[in-house]
Amino acid sequence: MNRPFSAKDHLPAQLFSVAQIRELDRQTIAAQGDDGFTLMHEAATSALSVLQHHWVDARKITVIAGPGNNGGDAFILAALAFECGIRVRVFTLGDLTKQTSAAQKALNMAVQTGISIERLSTASDLSGDVLVDGLLGTGLSSEPRDEFAQAIAAINAADIPVLALDVPSGLNADSGVVYGPVVKADVTITFIGVKRGLLTASGPDVCGALELAELSVIDSAHANIVADAERISWARLHDEMRGLAPRRGNAHKGHFGHVLVIGGESGFGGAAMMAVEAAGRIGAGLVSCATRPEHVPALLTRRPEVMALGVNSGLELAPAIQRATILAIGPGLGQTSWSELLLQQVLGAQQPVVLDADALNLLASPGWHCEFSERVAVLTPHPGEAARMLGMTVTEVQTDRFASARLLAQRYQAVVVLKGQGSLIADPSGRVALCTDGNPGMSCGGMGDVLTGVIAALLAQGLNAWDAACLGVCCHSAAADVAVADAGVRGLLATDLMPILRELIN
Numbered sequence: 035m036n037r038p039f040s041a042k043d044h045l046p047a048q049l050f051s052v053a054q055i056r057e058l059d060r061q062t063i064a065a066q067g068d069d070g071f072t073l074m075h076e077a078a079t080s081a082l083s084v085l086q087h088h089w090v091d092a093r094k095i096t097v098i099a100g101p102g103n104n105g106g107d108a109f110i111l112a113a114l115a116f117e118c119g120i121r122v123r124v125f126t127l128g129d130l131t132k133q134t135s136a137a138q139k140a141l142n143m144a145v146q147t148g149i150s151i152e153r154l155s156t157a158s159d160l161s162g163d164v165l166v167d168g169l170l171g172t173g174l175s176s177e178p179r180d181e182f183a184q185a186i187a188a189i190n191a192a193d194i195p196v197l198a199l200d201v202p203s204g205l206n207a208d209s210g211v212v213y214g215p216v217v218k219a220d221v222t223i224t225f226i227g228v229k230r231g232l233l234t235a236s237g238p239d240v241c242g243a244l245e246l247a248e249l250s251v252i253d254s255a256h257a258n259i260v261a262d263a264e265r266i267s268w269a270r271l272h273d274e275m276r277g278l279a280p281r282r283g284n285a286h287k288g289h290f291g292h293v294l295v296i297g298g299e300s301g302f303g304g305a306a307m308m309a310v311e312a313a314g315r316i317g318a319g320l321v322s323c324a325t326r327p328e329h330v331p332a333l334l335t336r337r338p339e340v341m342a343l344g345v346n347s348g349l350e351l352a353p354a355i356q357r358a359t360i361l362a363i364g365p366g367l368g369q370t371s372w373s374e375l376l377l378q379q380v381l382g383a384q385q386p387v388v389l390d391a392d393a394l395n396l397l398a399s400p401g402w403h404c405e406f407s408e409r410v411a412v413l414t415p416h417p418g419e420a421a422r423m424l425g426m427t428v429t430e431v432q433t434d435r436f437a438s439a440r441l442l443a444q445r446y447q448a449v450v451v452l453k454g455q456g457s458l459i460a461d462p463s464g465r466v467a468l469c470t471d472g473n474p475g476m477s478c479g480g481m482g483d484v485l486t487g488v489i490a491a492l493l494a495q496g497l498n499a500w501d502a503a504c505l506g507v508c509c510h511s512a513a514a515d516v517a518v519a520d521a522g523v524r525g526l527l528a529t530d531l532m533p534i535l536r537e538l539i540n
């Protein structure tokens with residue numbers, strides 16, 4: 035098996051909000067005692083070396099510079115490239131009378147080298163070996179306005195590799211949201227720290243290869259500012275030994291917990307079966323399943339190891355709950371009176387619990403809200419479920435995934451996994467981790483059910499809610515990455531992950 039390696043593992047663990055980056059920026063510039071030109075020069079220097087590293091043969095580049103400091107970076111890069119013997123064309127856009135003094139100096143530096151500086155228009159010829167996108171950085175405030183939108187479209191249409199400075203123009207680097215047109219970069223060199231939005235929602239779709247130049251940010255600034263979120267991946271957690279301890283020889287099944295999966299209303303039996311199988315493959319000592327009786331034969335045929343309980347009225351559930359050490363409810367649960375009766379009993383029990391899918395939809399409905407401050411609980415909503423739980427639209431949830439995950443964790447007093455590209459794990463104290471594993475092959479039915487089983491089995495083996503959620507999300511996503519490595523993303527099935535989960539967890 036290929037060792038799963040996140041393409042993001044060269045990046046540090048610390049992820050920052052844009053406000054934090056601006057503060058690191060501000061404190062460093064204050065200490066340097068200038069208007070920011072020194073830091074800008076350093077940013078441009080590192081960007082040029084990234085350009086030359088990725089495009090060794092680049093002899094002719096076109097630089098597109100906006101009116102802000104992102105444009106400032108671009109002007110200096112143009113000047114430095116010219117001095118290295120690269121042919122450079124620079125196009126500008128926007129109101130340059132609004133330039134900061136650092137950006138003005140940057141423009142002057144480019145002018146003084148003798149580079150031709152032109153206004154970008156629809157007739158401009160975007161040619162060369164590389165396009166440098168210095169249009170908009172962290173200062174983007176909304177959907178790119180007219181001429182910026184046209185410029186972005188022209189950059190994307192040019193069919194020339196793009197190096198984005200700091201942020202692909204049009205991407206909100208704080209949230210990962212794209213409001214409208216956005217540059218699709220081949221490489222993004224981001225400055226000072228990794229902005230959290232580059233790694234979640236649409237961020238990874240437009241950054242291309244992401245590189246970081248930390249620049250000479252002063253130590254005292256870093257000491258004052260605690261990163262907003264932590265980047266995690268399977269390889270990182272594994273290297274830091276944040277997983278399960280090796281089993282001792284004298285172990286028995288009672289040491290590894292008993293997961294009871296509850297779900298599988300008529301027509302949805304497979305969901306519960308997938309959670310069951312994943313829990314087994316991650317190493318739960320025992321796995322039971324309470325489901326509609328009609329699903330029991332199929333379940334036992336696929337997995338005779340499971341203890342299958344056919345539940346009709348719902349009242350048969352109590353003894354099974356008593357025997358379990360971990361409850362996992364939701365996969366295929368439905369929202370019928372049967373589902374409600376099962377959920378009620380789970381909410382009345384004490385064991386650590388994983389809640390997913392329809393269990394979350396029920397929790398979101400009137401009269402069902404509850405908090406888990408007295409109980410170990412992991413909630414795993416996708417953005418649609420999160421929207422129902424927060425009384426928002428999906429767009430509102432995604433507009434600030436970090437805030438949405440934190441709000442849910444706080445409201446439910448539980449660890450929350452907000453799923454989707456760049457899955458977030460949040461706890462009630464506001465701590466957030468972002469998983470950089472995973473791929474769009476996972477956008478298929480049943481993937482979430484597998485995750486439920488994975489997290490339940492990690493709880494069963496003694497991890498706390500935070501560690502089980504972080505390790506579970508990374509293991510699940512890394513398994514999907516292994517699964518698509520040779521065969522591609524289309525056609526991945528949730529059950530394809532099962533044997534890989536087993537190899538990874540060992």
Ligand SMILES: NC(=O)C1=CN([C@@H]2O[C@H](COP(=O)(O)OP(=O)(O)OC[C@H]3O[C@@H](n4cnc5c(N)ncnc54)[C@H](OP(=O)(O)O)[C@@H]3O)[C@@H](O)[C@H]2O)[C@@H](O)CC1
Nearest residue numbers: 070077102103104170171172173174175176177178179200
């Ligand atoms: N020394 C330093 O400070 C360092 C800074 N660094 C660099 O600075 C960048 C941040 O610079 P920044 O704050 O000037 O913002 P930036 O991204 O250039 O955009 C602002 C301009 O865009 C415009 N604009 C905004 N929204 C728009 C829209 N929707 N559609 C159209 N236009 C829009 C806005 O105009 P306004 O809306 O105000 O009229 C304004 O003119 C950062 O990403 C990094 O690259 C690094 O070099 C490290 C050192």
Ligand SMILES: Nc1ncnc2c1ncn2[C@@H]1O[C@H](COP(=O)(O)OP(=O)(O)O)[C@@H](O)[C@H]1O
Nearest residue numbers: 453454455472473474476477479480481482483
């Ligand atoms: N594009 C993607 N990139 C990374 N992970 C993804 C992507 N699409 C889906 N996933 C992951 O796949 C799983 C899908 O879960 P969910 O939507 O609950 O599926 P289901 O309800 O069908 O079981 C989640 O863990 C989610 O994070």
Ligand SMILES: [K+]
Nearest residue numbers: 167170201203
């Ligand atoms: K940019």
